[in-house]
Amino acid sequence: MRRRIALLVAATTTLVLVAFLIPLAVLVRTVAFDRAVNTATTEAQALTSVVGTADRSTLELSVQRANAQGRFPLTVFLADGTRLGAEAARTPAVRLADRGRSLTVDTGDGVAVLVSVGDSSGGRAVIRSAVGERELLRGVHRAWLLLAGLGVVLLGLSVLVADRLARSLVRPTKELSDVSHRLANGELEARARIESPPEMREVATALNHLAGRIRELLAAEREHVADLSHRLRTPLMSLRLDAEALRDRSESERITEHVDTLQRAVTRIIEQAGKRGATRTSPPGCDAVAVVSERVDFWSVLAEDTEREMRVDIARGPLRVAVEASELADCVDALLGNVFAHTEDGVGFDVRLFAAEGAVRLVVADDGAGFDESELAGDPLHRGASGSGSSGLGLDIVRRAAGDSGGSVTLGSGARGGARVVVDFGVPEV
Structure with missing residues (x-):
């Protein structure tokens, strides 16, 4: 906006300067021309009295003295054909002036002022004063340069004033933009200043509201999340007591471990809700190899119980990703949970983790029926979108985890025709 206002003012000022300076430049040239011609005419007329009264020798001395002291060369053509003073030809214009008519004519390299006067013998004499092109333009070029410099200075001043004015207009808008970005980054204490033009003041008030x-x-x-934690505390405690009351010790420990896992998950959700709205910082990151390996080991027990072939290919670590360990674990659980939830028992699947260009790639592909057209048309990556009757939150968790790290998620078909999910996680900045 500042640039546009400056360009507009520059264009307008240029048009105004052109409208004034060009006629002024022409006027300067005309004034210089008239001044030179008038001076030449004055010098020529100064000899009229001498030509009309003095004898030949006196007239010749007077012409020589006038040429020595004056700016323009003078020539006197007498009635008997004698020429005194500067070299000059008896042109048709001189013969015309010899008939008693004074005039100014163009000579190609300047002008000639011809003054007709009666001489002492009773005939007609012509006094010729020659004005060269250089004399006609004396001081004109310097005046033009001054006018051009004045135009440039005025143009620069107008652009500077326009820029200052535009800055005063743009500054409130820039401040509103900065406040909106700070709010988007979680700085909920950010507020816009009300000291601004009336229009911007209304926008600032609305943004603050x-x-x-x-x-x-x-x-x-x-x-609400805190209330949820308190409401879940009693049922979880009851589950723990029931698990500890089981006679089968191994079964009791297994269920107790599941209860502990559920309690940790609830606690993590509460902590994440508490962090929401805080200023975003770069994630601390974690070792993807360690987290994925731990979750694969957890799900391998269920894979064995359901007779699924679990093909695991995890690169050697460490592979750092810009995601917290808990978020990455939730992402892996969501992907593997979808495999178990949406494929029949006995359907195998692949889990691969390796370093890609500028990212760490996690690939989960199963041997099932894969995504159908209706599921892909429903955009299952978005929250609540699912074509299989589920909540649609699993892939949304994956999408958000990848997006927060600067990565992406791609859905497709695997080599065996089943569903294939490729998740690229960004790596922490060094």
């Missing part, structure tokens, strides 16, 4: 409303909604959400 929106920021306050967002803060209230997030506070209410945190309260």
Whole structure:
């Protein structure tokens, strides 16, 4: 916007300067021309009295003195054909002036001023004053340069003033943009200044109201999540007591471990809800090899129980990713959970983890029926979108984890015709 305003003012100022300076430049040239011609005419007329009264020798001395002191060469053509003074031809213009008519004519390299006067013998004499092109333009070029410099200075001043004015207009908009970006990054304390033009003041007030409303909604959400933790505490405690009361010790430990896992998951959800709305920073990152290996070991027991072939290919670590370990674990659980939930028992699957160009790639592909057209048309990567009757939250967890790290998720078909999910995780900046 600043640039556009500056360009507009520059264009307008240029048009105004051209409209004024060109006629002024022409006027300067005309004034210089008239001044030179008038000076030449004055010098020529100064000899009229001498030509009309003095004798030949006196007239000749007077012409020589005038040529020595004057700016323009003078020539006197007498009635008897004698020429005194500077070299000059008796042109048709001189013969015309010899008839008693004074005039100014163009000579090609300047002008000649011809003054007709009666001489002492009673005949007609012509006084010729020659003005060269250089004399006609004396001071014109310097005046033009001054006018051009003045135009440049005025143009620069106008652009500078326009830029200052545009900055005062753009600054409130830039501040509003900065505040909106800070709010988007979780700085809920950011507020826009109200000291601005009336139009911007209304926008700033609305933005501040929106920021306050967002803060209230997030506070209410945190309260709801905290209430959820208290509501789940009693059922989880009952499950733990029931598990510990089992006679089968191994069965009791297994169920207790599941209860502990559920309790940790609930605690992690509460912690993440508490962090929501805080200023975003670069994720601390984790070793993807360690996290994926641990979750694969967890799911391998269920794969064995359901007679599934689990083909695992995990590169040697460490492979750092810009995702917290808990988020990466949730991502792996969501992908493997989908395999178990949407394929029949006995259907095998692949889990691969390796370093890609600028990312760490996790590939989960099963040997089932794969995605059908309706599922892909429903965009299953978005929250709540599922064509198989599920909640549609699993792939959304994967999408958000990959997106927060600067990566992406791709859905397709595997080599055996089943569903294939490719997740690229960004790597932490060094």
